[in-house]
Amino acid sequence: MEVQTTYFPTQEAIEAAAKKLKGVASITPLTQNLQYSKAFDCNVLFKREDLQVVRSYKIRGAYNKMSSLTPTEIENGIVCASAGNHAQGVALSCKLLKIQGTIYMPAPTPNQKVEQVKMFGEDYIEIVLEGDSFDDSHHAARLECERLNKTFIHPFNDEKVIEGQATVGLEILNQTQFPIDYVFVAVGGGGLSSGLSTVFKNRSPHTKVIGVEPEGAPSMTTSIRNNKNTELKYIEKFVDGAAVQRVGDLNFAICKEYLADMITVPEGKVCQTILDLYNKDAIVVEPAGALSIAALDFYAEEIKGKNVVCIVSGSNNDITRTAEIKERALLYANLKHYFIIKFPQRAGALREFVVDILGPTDDITHFEYTKKVNRENDVAVVGLELKSPAHLEPLITKMKLNNFYGDYLNDKPELFQFLI
Structure with missing residues (x-):
């Protein structure tokens, strides 16, 4: 509502x-x-x-909120849910204000982030790893607030x-x-x-x-x-x-x-x-x-x-x-490209691709053979880093003329998600 x-x-x-x-x-x-x-x-x-x-x-909002709590709210303690900066701001505020707090974080949260929160909060906080996502940990934090009458420290929706x-x-x-x-x-x-x-x-x-x-x-x-x-x-x-x-x-x-x-x-x-x-x-x-x-x-x-x-x-x-x-920066700049390459079953096909098809400044950054799809070709997923976006079209043209081109994967999100 x-x-x-x-x-x-x-x-x-x-x-x-x-x-x-x-x-x-x-x-x-x-x-x-x-x-x-x-x-x-x-x-x-x-x-x-x-x-x-x-x-x-985040320390600004967390501390300002927590320093405004009533004596009863301080006695009951606080709860927050965060896997990032808000958790660190709340943890430090707990230590500075001597308020006991429980910080819910998703179970997959990297250990480095968990340790940072522990360092800032020391003995004034308890970390609970709950659920696979932020929504899971947020739901668990809200339940604890209701059950134990604790104050929830929201990361943004609070005056x-x-x-x-x-x-x-x-x-x-x-x-x-x-x-x-x-x-x-x-x-x-x-x-x-x-x-x-x-x-x-x-x-x-x-x-x-x-x-x-x-x-x-x-x-x-x-x-x-x-x-x-x-x-x-x-x-x-x-x-x-x-x-x-x-x-x-x-x-x-x-x-x-x-x-x-x-x-x-x-x-x-x-x-x-x-x-x-x-x-x-x-x-x-x-x-x-x-x-x-x-x-x-x-x-x-x-x-x-x-x-x-x-x-x-x-x-x-x-x-x-x-x-x-x-990787994301190169993709955005149109410098990183993934292809399905068909290698003809003849001696020196891979060398031909590297020497004659690729340009002198093109780098292979990913190479993975897949299973054979027919007797004539081996198939590989190949990632290439180019020096200029302008090199892409001539490269594709050369691949097609020499029967190496299989498919271009950058514009196929259902396949591309498995590469980055």
């Missing part, structure tokens, strides 16, 4: 949150990025929330959480001596975007706050287009810090009024941005943390000559995902 609300954070509540967070959340740097400023012919500044002690802005996240906006305005024309912010459930857009609406109404979602999880975009909070049946979960099926009701109501625009960015573009930030600026970001920067390409004309802030929301990236990040 749709929850109707007229809640909008007040300036007083946001400033009160900022006072509570003094000494808890870092006042993160707002620094010019030369690479992107030059590329887009404007003044690009990064708000480095990835440099918080928990490596994301105190929104007011805590809004303090990012206060800091930006206090750190600049010039007008800010655009702010780009990642949108997951909407906690940060709703708080941030409120600050700028009140204090700097000319600033356009642009919400950014991954293309595969356009929950806020869809909801604003439909003019009602809409749950998506399926989402791509790669940008895990900004992939929710339904945004918060409170958050939707605020973002619908205060965001100047909502845009989506392909996951492959996000991956290329992660690699660029690491290789050129030595900045490590998680996929959600790269969203705001990846969005600049889609606003290139509008931001020329402007002052632009990108919220770098987090850096809790799993190093085991590096290969997938590179």
